[in-house]
Amino acid sequence: MYRIHLPNFEGPFDLLLYFIRRDELDIYDIPISRITEEFLSYVRVMKLLDLELAGEFILMASTLMYIKARLLLPKPKDENGDEIEDPRTELVQKLLEYKQIKEATEDMRISEENNLNYHERNYFGNDESAEVVYTNTTMFDLLTAFKTAVDRLDNAVQEHVVELIPISVEEQKEELVKIVNMKGRIKFLDFMKDKPKAFIVVTFLALLELIRSQELFITQDDLFEDIIISPTLNLN
């Protein structure tokens, strides 16, 4: 039996920051291929362990693959002949913003700890002799109080609600195999284009499973912008 320790990352940014720190990477010059590889293997491990895989991780995986693909192309220029910005820029900014908050969170954890044992007085009796002004009387306070009451009412029977995606991974696996076998090969990004998020997530999950079970095969031509999905060559 293996004992596997997987840190519980708050989200895809958290995981990426972990890789960047661990491997001492330059956040302003992220080696996209390498980090995409790392990220995908983490996602695969989560999947293998049957951990609940949040859609956000899959979305980040496709974002990384997209950036990777764009970086492989000759740098496009705008009408003035200037190079259009690095496709990694937006990701880097998001990572920095997240890191900024994450570091602030550490300070807040300490303040929380330091103040945990200061307790207020909670019972003030019913002395209404003085003129009283209530300070928490806004429409939103009311709304929130009502929500809390009704939520609690239903709490006993309320179960964890999972958002239903209209297609299942199983269905999408069959569909993918069918399409790939029919067309011979498909381009990943083309296939995902303009599709709703849920579709992309499910398709990606299906694809990962198919790759793992070696029913499909992905290649990436360095000169090409997209990942190519093709049927596994039957060597027999």
Next chain:
Amino acid sequence: MELKDLPYFFSLPKQEQKIALEALLFTMEEPLDINRLMKILASNESNSADEQDIIEYELLDKIGFNRDYVRDIINEINNDNSDNDRPFRILESGGGYSLVTSRKYGKIVGKINKNVVRRKLSNANLETIAIIAYRQPISRPGVESIRGVNSKEIINGLIDKGYVRIIGKSDAPGNPYLYGTTVEFLKAFGLNTLEDLPKLKELKELGFTEAEEAGFTLRIEMEEETKQIEEENVSNDNEYED
């Protein structure tokens, strides 16, 4: 039989027990009667005050930790505080013990502060007024079926505060009063009319899921009930207006 562990409170040195008890009453949300207080003090890390059957009162009693012991401690706290001119006392009233200012300092504080008191409505108050606002006219059993707890005191308190009034009687068994909100309520919450209350649709954005449906059902039921009541109680309605 032996006590497995002495409850944390009773394991403290006597002097710390006194200070801790004063601090405990400071943090309480309501007066504590001697039974409830005893339950809390006798509970252990392993059994909370609500698992009372596990609490070994008899064994505690044998080693002198009983109600009289706690009452004595309370007297000692009051004597100490009096001797040292401390401003707080433990008072038994309103159904139990609570920490209040001493008479002397209560009077002094009264002279220093003659101003408008700024308070917050407690969650229980806010919740109850919200339910009445959204579901009016609603009876006390109606409010209680949503809150899940007895709400008599809270509703009466809200009537005293001027936010709630009786607007009729239900024809349900026992003919309970029906409550609604007042103009004072609208003013306090910055609303012009009840129409300005945030709509259920907005509640949805706040994360209503299953609960929302429960809310809807309730509301529909209430609306039907209301219509009936309105028809029957037009005359009643006027009796209760100020």
Next chain:
Amino acid sequence: MELKDLPYFFSLPKQEQKIALEALLFTMEEPLDINRLMKILASNESNSADEQDIIEYELLDKIGFNRDYVRDIINEINNDNSDNDRPFRILESGGGYSLVTSRKYGKIVGKINKNVVRRKLSNANLETIAIIAYRQPISRPGVESIRGVNSKEIINGLIDKGYVRIIGKSDAPGNPYLYGTTVEFLKAFGLNTLEDLPKLKELKELGFTEAEEAGFTLRIEMEEETKQIEEENVSNDNEYED
């Protein structure tokens, strides 16, 4: 010009001023900021704190009764209470001064009555409250774009805990609610105002230029983290200072 009457509070002997101020804060449900506190203390029987124009601050200042005097009294109260192992302290947090339990007795009370114990926020909660604190007013999509994950449940949970509230609506498509932090949040984190939040690091400073400890496997890192937490818990246990 002469002061007609010394305000009642300042006419008391110093020792009584201290006790009276502690008792005054005991009766307040909301933190009192220094301005409001000064107004109340400087008001006379003939003029309440809300008639501030009548209060002769300048004349009071001349005889040494100013804000610094009041701040000094508060420090003295805290020192006295600490020296005499009293369970209360005056804390400046959540927008002003309020009376709270000392850390030592707060901890003891928490052991006696587990209901008093505030639970520490999870990482996800802390991260989200940090985003809301620093970026308020911010909508849910705004929070999610920084965290990179759906944050509906977390935000609703923080509202239930009383740390976050809706403070308005955005003009963005769909008019999402805008969230901000509450006084409860400030209190829980020992902040007097939002300006007391530690400054965020400049984005420039955030690069991973310095060689951070690397080469640990996932496993080692996790185990160290656990050990650290355990050690912290142990040391906290003995930490009884205020």
